[in-house]
Amino acid sequence: MYLIKANVVLVVLFVFYQIISAGDTFFKWRRLSLLTVYMLSLLLPTIDLSVLVNETVPxxxxxxxxxxxxxxxxxxxxxxNFDWQQLAVWLYTGVALALLLRVFWQVGVVCRLAQRSERATLHGTAVCLLTGDYSPFSFFRWIFVNPVNKTPSQVQQILTHEQTHVAQWHSADALLSQLFVAVFWFNPVAWLMRLQVRNNLEYLADRSVINGGTDKKAYQYHLLAVAYRTNVATITNNFNVLPLKKRIKMMNKQTSNPLARFKYLLFVPLAVALLAMNNTTIRANVQKKVVKTTKTTKKAxxxxxxxxxxxxxxxxxxxxxxxxxxxxxxxxxxxxxxxxxxxxxxxxxxxxxxxxxxxxxxxxxxxxxxxxxxxxxxxxxxxxxxxxxxxxxxxxxxxxxxxxxxxx
CATH class of the missing domain: 3.30.1150 (Fusion Protein Consisting Of Minor Coat Protein, Glycine Rich Linker, Tola, And A His Tag; Chain: A; Domain 2)
Structure with a gap:
């Protein structure tokens, strides 16, 4: 029952997020909203107000x-008889465990790579040097980059981009989205949420590069040049994460009216409404019993x-x-x-x-x-x-x- 309620909340909140965030450039508010969707999906189904209701019923x-x-x-x-319900439980558990193991394996791959990589300082930033045709990426405090065949300007763009991921703890968001997919793998919205999280993190990092004085066109051409390089792991924040078309479109988009950001506060009444709906059935059943019993008692x-x-x-x-x-x-x-x-x-x-x-x-x-x-x-x-x-x-x-x- 918890999984059903959590998935219903996830779908409702994500659809609402898609509606209110469409076309705006409030990337920080988007990030907060996506994290809020995750939090509410996990917490709302656990809040049961029926105890408060039942305390008022003789x-x-x-x-x-x-x-x-x-x-x-x-x-x-x-x-x-064959137990189909038990089969469904085993199927869900098996897939969830496989996806969780995949996440932990990728974390292990990145950690081993960090231990084995040669360290260097580029433009005042400590990095782990990559060998081979891998895309630059970051994971928490580690920045991985191969500076070979890159101009100093391109290296600086990469570092500014990845430093934003590191400074704002974007890897935590990426890891949370992966774990959420592992637990709610049967819900397509969980996969769509992961894509939204990853894209929005790149929008934030791209904006830091542009705001730092980098020429927008030069940066976009740089992104196109590394678009098809191999990524080490999907849990990392990759410099060339796709789709580039959306990232370039966002870079060229006019900044949204600051007052429009207050629309994200509508998540508060929606969360209250979902909480009320979660407890409506219990409350209605209790009240129905009280009313029916009272009528039976008073009816002559x-x-x-x-x-x-x-x-x-x-x-x-x-x-x-x-x-x-x-x-x-x-x-x-x-x-x-x-x-x-x-x-x-x-x-x-x-x-x-x-x-x-x-x-x-x-x-x-x-x-x-x-x-x-x-x-x-x-x-x-x-x-x-x-x-x-x-x-x-x-x-x-x-x-x-x-x-x-x-x-x-």
Whole structure:
């Protein structure tokens, strides 16, 4: 459930980011916004306000009424069906671990390269000298460059560019985006976010070079000259990161109106709205229970009364034996509960309405969330019953059905 909520938040915030950032040159605000999207995607799903809501609800208002107890149903694990849910979990975990190992391997490659590289000072900057046709890059405090066949002006451009990455800790952003892709690899937005992060970091570094007095056209030609050189690792900040067309377009773009940057503050109300939506369902369910119980208590009209016992009790189609058969055939032992060695007796309470429909299904006695959910699922799916009668009139009747989950 956490992964689902986190991915929903990620998609919503990224779409919003794309809308408000389109066409502007507020690269620092873009960077802050992208980091905010990552942070909120991880944190918002963990904030549960239901505790505050539940503290205001009298316990007696949300407990189920006493009801007629049906015979107990015993459920045990079966091993003849393929566990697709478990396969999905293993697939997700396997891919995530592979991507994480790839990130750590690349970090190791860069660290080994830093240890083995010859050190030098170029234009007052300590660098690690590259050999071969590799693109200049930086990773945290290390700057890697091959000065061979480069003019002093080109070397200075490279150093200014990479010093910006180093000074502003751009490698932390790049590493975070890679880790996020590893965990949320199944979400295309995570990959798009990584691309946005990398491009924006290059926009920031390019602007530092141009603002430092470098001729814009000369710098752009320099970028084109190294466009197809090999990159050591994708976690590094590379001088020639593509697409160059967008970088050149941004360099030539007119600076946006400073007042327009305040549009990024709209992330605050959006985050509040997402937090509210995350807790709306829980709050609504609690309030619904309170209102319904209050109405039941205050209502003097016998037509809405819920009976525990009546003159003619409701019957499941085919009788009690058919009911027990239905429950035993449809309740399945959850795979996650088997893995966690969860077992116990869940009691589900429900009402047979005047038309025989099943309503107000709730857990009267809980064991674990997965076992509770399975018992509730099957009870909600029951076909219509023959309704009960009191004094010749159709009435509503409450039942409890115990479902025992027992491991072999």
């Amino acid at each position: 316990l007696g208002n949300i407990l189920p009424r006493m009801a007629y107890n049906l015979p107990e149903v015993m459920v045990q694990p079966t091993h003849d 009209d016998a037509s809405n009364k819920v009976y525990e016992v009546c003159e003619q009790m409701p019957t499941f189609p085919g009788g009690d034996a058919a009911l027990m058969k239905y429950l035993s055939e449809n309740v399945k032992y959850p795979a996650l509960a088997i893995k966690a060695q969860e077992q116990g007796r869940v009691v589900v309470s429900f009402t047979v309405e005047k038309d025989g429909a099943i309503s107000d299904v709730k857990v009267a006695r809980s064991v674990t969330p997965s076992l509770d959910a399975e018992a509730v699922r099957v009870v909600k799916a029951m076909p219509k019953w023959t309704p009960g009668k009191q004094g010749g009139q159709l009435v509503r009747v409450r039942y409890n059905v115990p479902v025992s989950f027992k491991l072999n």
